[in-house]
Amino acid sequence: MVLFFYAIIERLRIFFGMFTVYSKVNCQYCTAVEKLFTLKGIDHNKIILNVDFNRDEFFAKFGDGATFPQVVLDDTQIIGGATDTVAYLKSNKLV
Numbered sequence: 001m002v003l004f005f006y007a008i009i010e011r012l013r014i015f016f017g018m019f020t021v022y023s024k025v026n027c028q029y030c031t032a033v034e035k036l037f038t039l040k041g042i043d044h045n046k047i048i049l050n051v052d053f054n055r056d057e058f059f060a061k062f063g064d065g066a067t068f069p070q071v072v073l074d075d076t077q078i079i080g081g082a083t084d085t086v087a088y089l090k091s092n093k094l095v
Contacts, residue, residue: 019037022061022062025048030082036086036089040089069085
């Protein structure tokens with residue numbers, strides 16, 4: 001049964017790719033998105049403001065006024081913030 005579960009997770013990872021969460025310290029929405037990914041067994045990377053990227057790089061990628069978190073799929077498709085991420089996961093029946 002456990003192997004079956006991991007096989008399904010692996011298929012989802014291949015089908016949906018790798019999510020990256022652009023996060024910052026003390027961000028409740030960032031934490032919520034990361035917990036959701038973890039609880040649902042969805043592979044993701046977390047990168048942190050002022051550790052892995054700076055504010056200028058963030059705004060260059062997501063636009064002025066972008067908020068945290070921002071979630072990207074396979075470094076090419078911007079999913080959006082926390083609400084957009086939950087909607088995306090629901091529409092793809094991952095939550």
